[in-house]
Amino acid sequence: MSINNNIESQMRKGVLEFCILSILGDNQAYASDIIKQLKDAKLIVVEGTLYPLLTRMKNSGLLSYHWEESKQGPPRKYYSITAKGQKFHKQLSETWENMVSSVNTITNKNSKNV
Amino acid sequence: MYKTISINISGIIFNVNEDAYEILKNYLDKLHSHFNKTDEGKEVYADIESRVAEIFSEIITTNNQVITITDVNNLIDTLGKPEDFFDEEIHEEEPTYNQKYKKTKKKKRLYRDTKENMIAGVASGLSYYFGIERVIFRIIFILLFAFGGSGLWIYVILWIAIPEARTRSQKLEMKGEPIDISNIEKNIKEEFENIKENIKKNNYDTTIKNFFEKIGLLITTIVTGIFKAFGKVFGFIFILFSVAILSIIVGSFIFDNTLIQINDYGITTFSFTEVLKLFTNNSNINYLIFSILIIITIPILSVLYTGIKLLLNIKTNNKTIPLIGFIIWIFGVVIFTASTIDIGKNFTRGKSIETSTTLNNNKDIIYLVKNFVTDSINGKNIIFSDDDEDFLITKNSVYISPNFRIINTNSDSITVKIKRKARGNNKNSAAQNIDNIVYNWDFKNDTLHFDSHCFINNEYRGQEVKITIYKPEYVTIMGDDFDEFYW
Numbered sequence: 001m002s003i004n005n006n007i008e009s010q011m012r013k014g015v016l017e018f019c020i021l022s023i024l025g026d027n028q029a030y031a032s033d034i035i036k037q038l039k040d041a042k043l044i045v046v047e048g049t050l051y052p053l054l055t056r057m058k059n060s061g062l063l064s065y066h067w068e069e070s071k072q073g074p075p076r077k078y079y080s081i082t083a084k085g086q087k088f089h090k091q092l093s094e095t096w097e098n099m100v101s102s103v104n105t106i107t108n109k110n111s112k113n114v
Numbered sequence: 115m116y117k118t119i120s121i122n123i124s125g126i127i128f129n130v131n132e133d134a135y136e137i138l139k140n141y142l143d144k145l146h147s148h149f150n151k152t153d154e155g156k157e158v159y160a161d162i163e164s165r166v167a168e169i170f171s172e173i174i175t176t177n178n179q180v181i182t183i184t185d186v187n188n189l190i191d192t193l194g195k196p197e198d199f200f201d202e203e204i205h206e207e208e209p210t211y212n213q214k215y216k217k218t219k220k221k222k223r224l225y226r227d228t229k230e231n232m233i234a235g236v237a238s239g240l241s242y243y244f245g246i247e248r249v250i251f252r253i254i255f256i257l258l259f260a261f262g263g264s265g266l267w268i269y270v271i272l273w274i275a276i277p278e279a280r281t282r283s284q285k286l287e288m289k290g291e292p293i294d295i296s297n298i299e300k301n302i303k304e305e306f307e308n309i310k311e312n313i314k315k316n317n318y319d320t321t322i323k324n325f326f327e328k329i330g331l332l333i334t335t336i337v338t339g340i341f342k343a344f345g346k347v348f349g350f351i352f353i354l355f356s357v358a359i360l361s362i363i364v365g366s367f368i369f370d371n372t373l374i375q376i377n378d379y380g381i382t383t384f385s386f387t388e389v390l391k392l393f394t395n396n397s398n399i400n401y402l403i404f405s406i407l408i409i410i411t412i413p414i415l416s417v418l419y420t421g422i423k424l425l426l427n428i429k430t431n432n433k434t435i436p437l438i439g440f441i442i443w444i445f446g447v448v449i450f451t452a453s454t455i456d457i458g459k460n461f462t463r464g465k466s467i468e469t470s471t472t473l474n475n476n477k478d479i480i481y482l483v484k485n486f487v488t489d490s491i492n493g494k495n496i497i498f499s500d501d502d503e504d505f506l507i508t509k510n511s512v513y514i515s516p517n518f519r520i521i522n523t524n525s526d527s528i529t530v531k532i533k534r535k536a537r538g539n540n541k542n543s544a545a546q547n548i549d550n551i552v553y554n555w556d557f558k559n560d561t562l563h564f565d566s567h568c569f570i571n572n573e574y575r576g577q578e579v580k581i582t583i584y585k586p587e588y589v590t591i592m593g594d595d596f597d598e599f600y601w
Contacts, residue, residue: 031161032168046194048145051161055154073171074124074164 012043016053018096019043021062021081021089028080030068054079062088118180124160124167128174134183141186142166144196162193224426225279225288234273242288243426258357267360267411268353271419274435275428345424352421356414363410392512392574394457402453408446412439461576465544466535473528473557475589480528481561482593485554487513487569506567513567516553516579522587529584530555530562537576547575555581562591 016038023029023037031054038044057063062085065077081089118129121138130138145162149155166189173185227238230248237255241248258265279288390399416439422428489508506513523529534551538544553568562583570577585591 031165046198047165047192048162048194048199051158051165052149052154052199055158055161059154070168073168074126076168077161077164 013053016043016050017057017062018089018092020053020057021085021092024063024079024081024085026081028078030076030078032076034079057085061085116180123170124164126167126171128167128170128181129179130181130186131183134181134186137183138181138186138189141190141196145199148196148199165193223284223287224276224428225284226273226276227288228278233269235278236269236272236276239276239279239288240272258361267415268357268418268422271415272422274432275419275422276426346427349421349424349426352417353425356418356421359414360411360418363407363414389507392507392572394460395573398453398456401449402457405446405449405453408442409450412443412446415439459539460543461537461539463540463544464535464537464576465541465548466533467545467548468531468533470529470531473530473562475528475557475560477560478588479560479590479592482591483561483563484593485563485565487565487567489513511572512570512574514570514577514579515567516564516581518564518581520583520585520591523584524586525584526586528586528589530557531582531584533578533580533582535576535578535580544575547573547577551577551579553579 019038019041020034023034031051032047034054035044035047035050038050039047044050054063058065058079061082063079064082065079067075068078070076117132119132119135120127120129121135122128142163146159149159149162169189169192170181170185173181224243225239226235227242228235230238232238232252237251238248240246240251255265255269258268277284279285387399387403390402394402416436419435489511506515532553532555534548534553536544536547536551538547550571550573551568552570553565555562555564557563564581568577568579583591
């Protein structure tokens, strides 16, 4: 595995969690909705990778879910954000904004040199 | 027209084309075996299955009732190939070396330790694997080498079978959690869980398989499961068995006194070579011994190889070594055949010589006495008192016991006929071999003396001695040693 791949996937992983929390916000959503939004934003390519992530976030107490019957197909899991998740989301937003502005400052400054 | 298979995913029934079913099953099995290891994984797998059911439900309309191969391929494109899932997992584990170490600690692998090696690092690698001091393995190898030379075989096979620890992760794997009884037990339990799982899966299979097919599947699942679970036990037995046999065989060829003959007159020991030399005096006896060694040892070495692979859970798909072994074995068979044909030549021509002697006798009763032959073994004179043995081998020579019978005739005289037979590669050598048979008898006063055994030198060429006494009916032959008139 190349280092490039590794860094990229590490970055995406962190961002993904942040995005999931953002998508959920105050609403609840079902896995396929979340996936659809992430796919549209080109954050993920295949759906499969998201299921382990959702389960892990649920297990670490950031998300909770409840079952809802579906007219078509099996019952669906509707995810919503927990209090802990909300707190974490807020924290992540701040970190993200700080990071974006820091990174922007550096890359803008250096791109003039290139 | 297509055959469809009806399957149940997340409680919903779908009809799937047969070809599509194979792909789908393969795909889901891969995911299942990957995720099923942890509780979290099981949940993820359930989510994925329910997503599969959902995607399929969207496809099914009143016009389209069947899932096709295109649908399955689309599904896999949407969800991602198993590699995509697994890659993500690996990224998860990779961040720090500590985490990596934790992960590899669970699975321990056997490698050769080429850093702290004496020869190829086999003993050192084993010591990490079993958590035992490497000195102990070295001593075991040396002892095994000293007794029968099997240590060398095992060492070389391990050298071939065990990969060298090259990368950092392999070195970590090498040093992982030691294999002890509780771990082996855990392994066996896991295997049984797998069997249960597989059986369950087979029961869920709603495919229209007939009853017997299902039973067959069940049996193979159980048998392979048990084999896997007890693989280590079998491996251990294989190794013990093959080492024992190898030591005996190699020992009996290399060392003297490994074959033992026990009879009433004592215990004699020979080397295998000495016994073979009875049948041929050709110089190609070495080829024969060499080929027999190859023919016997290669299958045993393969058992040893399998045993080691089973015990230490080495996964190699090395086809070259078995192939080389097989070629050498065939080579051995060819040499063996050529050598035995050569030996067979010693037996091609048979010849017999009969001597007839009429006794000078006027008594109505004559006596038979058996003359017990003596041979010196290890300086002691040993008398062959046992006449049950047809074939006696001593350090110096071979003795065979003659065939003996008495026949009544109308003639008035007693005639003793002694027929000596032998074989050779031509008439002359057969005659020579007959001449070499030493058999003594005589008639003195009213008593016949016969040797209990005849001496046939150091070469067995199918020699036989038949004694027939023709006598008038009115003559009685008496002898303590001749309750029955046979030797």
